[in-house]
Amino acid sequence: MATIRQLKRRIQSVKNTAKITNALQLVAASKMRRAQDRAEQSRPYAQKLRVVLAGLATQSSEDQDVARHPLLVSRPVSNIAVLHITPDRGLCGGLNANMNRSAGTFVAMQHEPVQVVAVGKKGRDFFVRAHVHLAAEFTDLGDYPSQADTLGITRLIIDDYLAEKVDRVYVSFPEFVSTATQRPTIRQLLPIEPPAAVEGEDEAQLADYIFEPSPDVVLAGLLPRYIEMQIYEAILQNAASFQSAQMVAMKNATDNAQDITRELTLTDYKARQEQITKELLDIVGGAAALEG
Amino acid sequence: MPLTVELVTAERVVRVEPGVDVLVVPGSEGQMAILPHHAALMTTLDPGELVMRRAGQEDAFAVTGGFLEVRNDRVTVLADAAEPFEEIDAARAEAARARAEERLRLYREGRAGDLDVARASAALQRSLMRLRIVQRRRRPGPPRV
Numbered sequence: 481m482a483t484i485r486q487l488k489r490r491i492q493s494v495k496n497t498a499k500i501t502n503a504l505q506l507v508a509a510s511k512m513r514r515a516q517d518r519a520e521q522s523r524p525y526a527q528k529l530r531v532v533l534a535g536l537a538t539q540s541s542e543d544q545d546v547a548r549h550p551l552l553v554s555r556p557v558s559n560i561a562v563l564h565i566t567p568d569r570g571l572c573g574g575l576n577a578n579m580n581r582s583a584g585t586f587v588a589m590q591h592e593p594v595q596v597v598a599v600g601k602k603g604r605d606f607f608v609r610a611h612v613h614l615a616a617e618f619t620d621l622g623d624y625p626s627q628a629d630t631l632g633i634t635r636l637i638i639d640d641y642l643a644e645k646v647d648r649v650y651v652s653f654p655e656f657v658s659t660a661t662q663r664p665t666i667r668q669l670l671p672i673e674p675p676a677a678v679e680g681e682d683e684a685q686l687a688d689y690i691f692e693p694s695p696d697v698v699l700a701g702l703l704p705r706y707i708e709m710q711i712y713e714a715i716l717q718n719a720a721s722f723q724s725a726q727m728v729a730m731k732n733a734t735d736n737a738q739d740i741t742r743e744l745t746l747t748d749y750k751a752r753q754e755q756i757t758k759e760l761l762d763i764v765g766g767a768a769a770l771e772g
Numbered sequence: 773m774p775l776t777v778e779l780v781t782a783e784r785v786v787r788v789e790p791g792v793d794v795l796v797v798p799g800s801e802g803q804m805a806i807l808p809h810h811a812a813l814m815t816t817l818d819p820g821e822l823v824m825r826r827a828g829q830e831d832a833f834a835v836t837g838g839f840l841e842v843r844n845d846r847v848t849v850l851a852d853a854a855e856p857f858e859e860i861d862a863a864r865a866e867a868a869r870a871r872a873e874e875r876l877r878l879y880r881e882g883r884a885g886d887l888d889v890a891r892a893s894a895a896l897q898r899s900l901m902r903l904r905i906v907q908r909r910r911r912p913g914p915p916r917v
Contacts, residue, residue, distance in 0.1 A: 521784040528780065528848050532814070532841060627782045689843075692801050692815035701816050702839065705852075712782055 484755070487748045491741055498737035504571065505730035511623050512659070512723035518624060519656065519716045526709050530675045533706055536699050549696075550642060551703045554671045560594045561615065561646040562587060563637060563669065565653040565714050566603030567722035568619055573729035575654060575662055575721065580606040582664035583652040587612060595646065599633060599715065615640070623719060627712050634708045641670045653714035654721035660728060662721035669710060672703060775808055777824055777847045779833060779854055786833065786854045789824055795847055796823040797840055806842060813842040819894075819901045821857075822849065832857040832909055834902050857909050865902040872896035 564583045566576060580603060587594045587607075595615040598604035604617045616636055621629050640646050649670040654662040691698050775792040778785070795806040798820025806813075817840055822833045838851035872895040879889055 518783070522782050524778070524785055525780045525782050525850055528841070528850055532839070532850075689812045689814045692799060692813070697800075698814055698816055698839070705850075709782055 484748060484751050487744060487751060491744045491748065494737050494740050494744065498734050498741070501730045501733040501737065505727055505734060508723050508727035508730060512720060512727055514624060515716070515720040515723050516656075519713070519720050522709075522713060522716060526713055529702065529706055529709055533702055534675045536674075536695065536702065549700060549703060551638070551670060551672050551707070552674070555644075555647050557592055557647045559646045559648075560590055560592050561597060561637070561640065561649045562594060562666075563597045563599065563633070563649065563651040563711070563714075564603040564607065565651065565718045566598075566600035566606075567718065568601045568621070569722070569726075570602065571729060572722055572725035573732075575725040576602040576606075578662075579603060579652070579654055579664050582666065584610060586650070586652065586666055597633070597636065600718065621715065621719075623723070625712075625715050625719060627708075630712045630715050631708065634704070634711050637669065637711070638704060638707060646670075651711065651714050653718050654725075656717045656720045656724070659724045662725055667710075669707060672706060773808055773845055774826065775806065775810075775845050775847055777849070779822070779835075779849045779851060781838075781851045781854050786851070787824075787831070787856070789826070789831070792824045792826045792847075794823075794825040796821075796825070797849070798822065798835065799840070806847060808845055810842045810845075812844075813840070815840050817849070817851070819898050821901070821905050822854070832905060834860055834905050836898050836901075857905050860902050860906050862903065862906045865899045865906070868895055869899035869903065872899060 562583060564579075566579045570576060583596075583603065584606065587596070593613075595613045596603075596607045597615050598607060598617045599619075599621065601619045604614065604619065607614055618633055637649055641649060648668065650666050651669045652664065652666045655665040657663050774790070775795055776790045777787070777792045777795055779787045779789075793808070797804060797806065798818045800816040800818050803820070817835060817838045819836045820834075822835045824831045824833075833854050833856055835849070835851045836853040838849060838854075841848045841850075872892045875892040876889070876896065879892070
């Protein structure tokens with residue numbers, strides 16, 4: 481049984497931890513709102529790009545010349561690249577472990593040689609430990625990565641693909657479903673699978689467009705931007721997922737600390753009461769002895 | 773019926789403006805003005821100035837390229853980067869111009885080997901475009917055409 485002094489020390493220590501986790505929780509909550517807001521801001525652009533591309537791709541699938549754009553052509557796969565996007569830091573519950581397990585399993589399942597492009601320290605460290613070939617790493621993108629920060633990544637991916645160093649590219653990132661849920665997601669980036677037409681009307685009317693300079697040129701301009709946008713979106717989702725996972729993890733930690741404090745305080749009271757009772761018994765016993 | 777113009781980039785919604793009478797954009801085939809009832813159009817954009825005119829008012833933006841779609845009097849501009857001219861950072865544009873020119877100079881003199889010329893000249897073009905807009909708009913003078 482711990483002494484009262486030990487108990488007091490323990491309570492203070494738990495309370496101090498709770499203060500830190502509470503502060504982290506508040507910081508993460510405000511950063512999460514900003515990160516989500518940024519993801520929100522990029523949505524109109526992404527949506528429009530998808531609709532236009534879906535229309536163009538369905539239209540051009542009949543036109544042999546356009547369909548042969550190198551970013552659309554699927555070729556025999558002998559090398560695979562995985563763009564693995566994770567947070568730089570921990571203290572965010574199971575997020576990093578889940579991400580790495582999902583990507584690790586995926587890599588292990590491939591029959592062709594896989595190289596990994598890691599964005600974020602946690603994913604990089606995982607693949608370094610697993611002895612998987614790292615083609616490149618990008619870390620310290622910050623809490624609010626800008627599109628300019630992600631362009632270098634896109635460039636590397638597209639260059640490697642066009643140089644036929646890799647024949648298929650996947651992106652692995654934590655999809656932000658809600659504050660409580662972040663789902664490890666793996667999607668194919670290259671060759672581009674044109675998004676399915678969203679609304680029938682857009683597709684039908686696209687044939688009537690005037691294209692300047694020509695449909696091929698417009699498509700050739702849109703495709704790299706589509707990749708750019710997908711990577712940027714994944715990185716934004718990663719930022720939002722990290723902040724919300726951290727917020728939830730820190731909230732749980734704060735709650736647990738409060739539970740422990742409550743239990744320890746109770747133990748402390750009991751111990752003190754016991755001591756007082758013992759002292760009283762001694763005094764009463766002593767007095768009785770004197771009288772006797 | 774006036775045009776509704778949406779100017780968006782991957783990072784943010786720069787401006788949504790209903791009631792635009794004339795939209796002037798830097799098309800890759802040359803500058804063009806878009807009026808209401810324009811036919812459905814899809815075009816690529818070059819770096820340049822985008823102007824929205826409405827009811828005697830004019831808003832100018834610097835755009836570094838992208839795409840433009842017109843359909844049913846709705847215009848969507850998917851810009852690589854765009855900012856209202858009031859937000860243009862002249863000092864930054866000037867610095868970018870100097871840097872790009874320096875790089876191109878080194879390349880011409882054969883002192884820069886592994887240099888991405890296309891990138892440097894694109895950067896030069898962008899910075900010149902921004903500086904031009906700032907010069908034209910901020911100097912008080914006779915009305916522009």
